[in-house]
Amino acid sequence: MRLANTDIRALHVFQAIVEHGGFAGAEISLGLTQSALSLHLKKLEERLGFTLCQRGRRGFQLTDRGAVVYRQARLILAELDSFEESLSELRRRVTGKLRIGLVDNTVSNYDFPISEAISAFLKKMPEAEIEVVVDIPEHLETEVANNNLHLALGPIIYHREGLQYRQFYVEKHSLYCGRRHPLFLQPDDEPKLSVLRQHPLVVRSYGGDEELGVIKNALVGSRVSSMEAAAHLILSGSFIGFLPDHYARRWLQVGEMRNLSGSDLALHTAFFIITRSSRQKQPLRDKFMQELVAILNRRLHEG
Incomplete structure (x- = not known):
């Protein structure tokens, strides 16, 4: 089959x-209707001559052959992206899609200048596309290692072989409670x-060891997998928990939280900044890293 x-x-x-x-998540990601997605999938199955997945009341599930096709498709599409980038470099213009991974709720942090770096990057690379994925640190490292992301920005969980890590800033987290909590007043x-130990603490699944090291x-x-989930529980008044100061500031200012x-x-x-260790x-x-590092250096010199 060609x-x-x-x-x-x-x-x-x-x-x-x-x-x-x-289909639901893919519909949003690709900007296609479910009927359009179904049509693409049906035509692919007709071309291949077998069923790729089961769709019904029990949800979406790959067939054995579908799992093989998925693994091969990832390899093929990644190679096509790499090929497109190589051709673009030969033409002295960079096109293709840049895939960046971020941890959640960093947009309120001035010291995390990703939006500024994206703006500078796209001004110099107007033909490039950009995709931003938000996930927990563990998954981001895995996606970089599997070549599904060009780079990720966040804390380290495993320090994997084959990846490079470049520290670019330190984020401060403080302990907070909501206004409904007994400690608020x-x-x-x-x-x-001794008082804090009497109150339920919300910890992140990827950072709990560090938090429990502070409050033994x-x-x-x-246990939660995102900052937003932690914030909801803290605001409920039933838990105390650590949040980045930049993220909690909005609730401090309106009296919904206490530090x-x-x-x-x-x-x-x-x-x-997490990337693959590769000479390629x-x-x-x-180019994106060049813009990001330039912004970080400028801010450092500005104080």
Whole structure:
């Protein structure tokens, strides 16, 4: 079977459906209706001569052959992206899609100048596309290692072999409670650890060890995988928890949260630019990193 342009498009659609666990997420990601997605998938199955997935009341599920096609499709499409970038470099203009991974809720942080870097990058590379993926650090590292992301920005979880890590700033996290929490109106500016241990603490699934190192023997009330989930639980008044100061500022300003941290109750999380260790040039990634580093250096000199 020789791949036509329609086959490549159908493989893109199939990959998106699989990676979003069904049609709903892929519909938003690709900007296509479910009927259009179904048509692409049906034509691909007709071309291949077998069923790729089961769709019904039990949800979306790959067939054995579908799983093989998905793995091969990822390799083919990644190679096509790489080929397109190589051709673009030969033509002395950079096109293609830059895929960046970020951890959640960084947009409120001035020290995380991704939007400024994206703007500078697209002004110099107007023909390039850009895709931003938000996920937990563990998944971002995996996606960079699997060549699904050009780079990711966030804290380190595993320090994997084959990846490069470049620290670019440190984020401060303080301990907070919501206005419905018993500690909100407590007169003591810095509640003692013995008092804090009596209240359920919300910790992140990817950063709990660090948090529990600050409040030893804490009463863990919930584990979450995002800052937004932690904020909801803290605002409920049923939990205390650590949040980045830049993220919690909006609730502090309107009296919805209180900072409980003393000098010994702060977390400092290092953020890194994470890329694959490879000598192969990646024009899109390298140009974006050049813009990002230039912004960071300028801010450093500005103080």
